[in-house]
Amino acid sequence: MYFADRKLSDLNNGTRLLLLFIGLLLLVGTYYAVQLTLNVLSEKQLEVDQDVFELVKATSPEGKELIFQWISKLGSVPVLATASVLTALYFLFLSPFSKWLALYFAIGMAGISGLTKLAKSLTSRTRPELLGEYHGTTSSFPSGHASAAVVYYGFIIYIIGAIQLGTKWKVAISSVLTLIIVGICIGRVYLGVHYYSDVIAGFFLGCVWLFLCIAGFEITMMCKQKSKERST
Numbered sequence: 645m646y647f648a649d650r651k652l653s654d655l656n657n658g659t660r661l662l663l664l665f666i667g668l669l670l671l672v673g674t675y676y677a678v679q680l681t682l683n684v685l686s687e688k689q690l691e692v693d694q695d696v697f698e699l700v701k702a703t704s705p706e707g708k709e710l711i712f713q714w715i716s717k718l719g720s721v722p723v724l725a726t727a728s729v730l731t732a733l734y735f736l737f738l739s740p741f742s743k744w745l746a747l748y749f750a751i752g753m754a755g756i757s758g759l760t761k762l763a764k765s766l767t768s769r770t771r772p773e774l775l776g777e778y779h780g781t782t783s784s785f786p787s788g789h790a791s792a793a794v795v796y797y798g799f800i801i802y803i804i805g806a807i808q809l810g811t812k813w814k815v816a817i818s819s820v821l822t823l824i825i826v827g828i829c830i831g832r833v834y835l836g837v838h839y840y841s842d843v844i845a846g847f848f849l850g851c852v853w854l855f856l857c858i859a860g861f862e863i864t865m866m867c868k869q870k871s872k873e874r875s876t
Contacts, residue, residue, distance in 0.1 A: 670848075670851055670852070670855060673844075673847075673848045673851065674848050674851070674852055676844070676848075677844055677845045677847075677848035677849070680841040680844055680845055681785075681786075681845055683841070684767055684769060684785050684841060684845075685766075685767065690839070690840075690841050692840055692841065693772075693839040693840050693841055696833060696839075696840035697772070697833075697839075697840075700833060700834055708834070709834075709835065712827075712830070712831035712834045712835055713831075713835065715824070715827040715828055715831045716789060716828055716831040716832060716835060716837075718793070718824055718827075718828060719789035719790070719792060719793035719828040719832075720789065721788075721792075724753070724792050724793070724796050727796065728749075728750075728753040728796060731749065731796075731800075732746050732749055732750050732753075733746075735749055741803075742865065742868075744861060744864050744865065744868075745803075745861060748857050748858070748860055748861040748864075749799055749857075751857055751860075752795050752799055752853065752854060752857040753792070753795060753796060755853055755857070756791050756792055756795045756849070756850055756853050756854075757788075757792065759791070759849060759853060760786060760788045760791045760792070760846065760849065761782075761788075763785065763786050763845075763849065764782050764783035764785065764786070764788070765783070767783050767784075767785040767786075768783050769783050769784040769785040769839075769842070770784060771784045771837065771838075772784065772836055772837075772838065772839050784837075784838055784839060784842050785839070785841070785842045785845060786842050786843075786845035786846035786849055787829070787832050787838045787842045787843045787845070787846035787847075788846065789828050789829075789832055789838075789846070790825075790828060790829050790832060790838075790842075790843045790846030790847045790850060791846040791847070791849045791850035791853075792850065793824070793825050793828045793829075793850070794825055794846075794847055794850025794851055794854060795850045795853055795854045795857075797821045797822075797824055797825050798821075798825070798850070798851070798854045799854065799857070799858070800821055801817075801818045801821050801822065802854075802858055804817050804818055804821075805818065825847075829843045829846075829847055
């Protein structure tokens with residue numbers, strides 16, 4: 645939707661710099677997440693996990709558990725599964741966007757679920773014991789809440805950026821969705837359900853998969869646009 649009828653050279657310098665920054669951040673973050681994954685696979689105890697837990701213990705006033713529980717639910721399977729079905733149906737039947745968007749969105753959500761489950765089956769990492777009241781039942785690594793939240797809310801941010809809407813509204817809505825993603829990631833560590841490394845790996849797994857799905861959709865739309873131009 646961004647590049648179907650334009651070239652990268654058509655973008656202003658600010659947009660190109662933003663895309664470059666996002667690309668570099670994705671590369672560096674993915675490299676870091678891969679290093680964490682290799683350490684987890686070798687069953688090493690990561691000092692950064694303990695450091696973050698100690699930070700959480702030192703900065704965890706009473707009464708915030710309920711807040712993070714509710715934020716965490718925004719990345720849960722029941723919430724995101726329901727929201728994904730409704731969003732896909734909207735893209736398919738009610739939105740002005742191409743039906744290809746519904747397909748790539750569905751691939752994004754189904755794919756990240758499968759990739760996360762695969763990664764969990766390969767690691768079988770036990771859950772941490774910090775607060776001890778909110779333990780999950782699957783492998784700790786990577787965080788499924790983090791990976792799914794990035795793909796779902798990230799896809800919505802992508803759509804918000806493409807539609808005809810005032811800049812202030814785009815920034816406001818995108819900021820809220822970004823804060824939800826960050827809140828879910830922090831909440832998983834705060835509640836003692838995941839290690840820091842679980843969340844980072846899940847976050848960047850979601851980022852990479854989101855990038856691939858959006859890139860696939862953009863390439864599809866560019867091919868359809870070129871095919872349409874050749875036929876006219």
